[in-house]
Amino acid sequence: MALSKTTVVDKVETLENGTIQVRTATRIDEDGTVLSSSFHRHTLSPGQDLTNEDPKVVAIASAVWTPEVVSAYEATVAAQEASV
Amino acid sequence: MYNSGNSSKNVTGASVVDGTLENADFADNGLSGDKIDGGIVSNFQSTGIDDRQTSGKVLYLDGTNVGISASSPDLSGFGSSSRGLEINNAQPTIRLKDTGGSSDDFYLVQAGADTYFYSKSNGKMRFNINGSERMRILPTGGITFNGDAAAANALDDYEEGTWTPELANGTSITYNSQSGKYVKIGSVVHVECYINVSNSSTGDGSNVAVSGLPYSVDILSGSACPTFGINIYDNTFLDIATHGAAHLNFLSTALVLDFTYSQCNTSGKLRMSATYRV
Numbered sequence: 001m002a003l004s005k006t007t008v009v010d011k012v013e014t015l016e017n018g019t020i021q022v023r024t025a026t027r028i029d030e031d032g033t034v035l036s037s038s039f040h041r042h043t044l045s046p047g048q049d050l051t052n053e054d055p056k057v058v059a060i061a062s063a064v065w066t067p068e069v070v071s072a073y074e075a076t077v078a079a080q081e082a083s084v
Numbered sequence: 085m086y087n088s089g090n091s092s093k094n095v096t097g098a099s100v101v102d103g104t105l106e107n108a109d110f111a112d113n114g115l116s117g118d119k120i121d122g123g124i125v126s127n128f129q130s131t132g133i134d135d136r137q138t139s140g141k142v143l144y145l146d147g148t149n150v151g152i153s154a155s156s157p158d159l160s161g162f163g164s165s166s167r168g169l170e171i172n173n174a175q176p177t178i179r180l181k182d183t184g185g186s187s188d189d190f191y192l193v194q195a196g197a198d199t200y201f202y203s204k205s206n207g208k209m210r211f212n213i214n215g216s217e218r219m220r221i222l223p224t225g226g227i228t229f230n231g232d233a234a235a236a237n238a239l240d241d242y243e244e245g246t247w248t249p250e251l252a253n254g255t256s257i258t259y260n261s262q263s264g265k266y267v268k269i270g271s272v273v274h275v276e277c278y279i280n281v282s283n284s285s286t287g288d289g290s291n292v293a294v295s296g297l298p299y300s301v302d303i304l305s306g307s308a309c310p311t312f313g314i315n316i317y318d319n320t321f322l323d324i325a326t327h328g329a330a331h332l333n334f335l336s337t338a339l340v341l342d343f344t345y346s347q348c349n350t351s352g353k354l355r356m357s358a359t360y361r362v
Contacts, residue, residue, distance in 0.1 A: 015300055017300075017336065019300040019336055019337060021298075021299055021300060023245070038245060038246070039243060039244070039245030039246070040245055040246045040247065040248070041245055041246075041247050041266065041298030041299065042247060042248065042296050042297075042298065043296070043297055043298070043299065043300050043336075043337040044337075045336060045337050073336075076336075077335055077336070080303060080333075080335050080336075
């Protein structure tokens with residue numbers, strides 16, 4: 001009958017342009033059975049600061065965010081901002 | 085040990101035991117009627133039945149219902165008119181196996197509090213009512229309705245949660261409150277957020293941008309046209325009275341307003357919503 005609360009990055013999605021979508025799940029469980037869970041999300045753009053990010057996210061970002069990916073993303077953003 | 089004559093109950097009770105009647109050869113219909121009445125017939129096979137259970141009973145018939153490991157099959161939990169089959173065992177399971185395919189298996193399982201419709205095949209799961217398909221679960225995920233077979237029309241995701249809005253590009257902003265919620269239905273995301281800030285620098289000429297979105301915005305589709313709204317009754321940050329209505333553009337991970345920080349108040353609230361595709 002022990003209740004516990006855990007927070008875990010349960011989903012990391014990498015998009016074609018290098019953007020990473022991170023889902024953090026907060027779970028309340030009783031003796032291993034999840035009673036409820038809620039989600040919190042955020043997105044990370046290529047080249048973005050990874051301070052305080054989950055190690056899994058950092059590892060994925062480090063692998064995906066090559067200089068080419070970052071520069072391509074920045075070029076896309078610059079083009080978008082020019083059209084704003 | 086037995087009498088093949090015509091007197092009734094010539095084979096009954098303890099006379100019918102394993103081994104004793106192994107080689108008995110009754111005339112056709114010789115055991116019809118009540119010639120076996122009472123007692124236990126064990127370890128036997130007939131043309132259609134194979135019962136070599138060494139102990140315990142598995143199958144029960146009570147006149148209206150069939151029980152598997154259920155001595156008194158009871159289906160009244162659904163309604164007093166229910167008749168049929170009860171399986172009362174650990175992880176009771178019904179398996180439907182199509183002999184035409186090696187992996188065309190379907191299991192209906194009750195495991196603890198959870199119920200499983202478990203298909204091992206790679207086909208569709210269809211739900212029909214009165215002969216017409218009303219819902220289909222695609223093997224690739226997603227639900228279609230009313231016979232629609234197109235994967236593009238499958239409702240393949242629903243999620244809701246929170247996100248933390250931030251004002252990107254701003255200078256020395258202090259957050260008094262940040263909260264956001266989202267709902268994703270298929271490929272459409274609806275976000276809402278509330279920000280209460282102070283100490284924003286009005287000397288900053290960069291555009292106000294709300295970042296921290298829960299999903300990246302699809303800005304590449306030719307028809308992409310996100311929409312947004314600002315609650316003017318709960319906006320004291322954008323100086324709309326002076327600078328007019330706000331407009332919005334989207335970057336991949338931010339909502340960009342055509343307001344600069346120099347067109348905003350130093351402190352204030354911003355409550356807005358937006359809908360976009362991913």
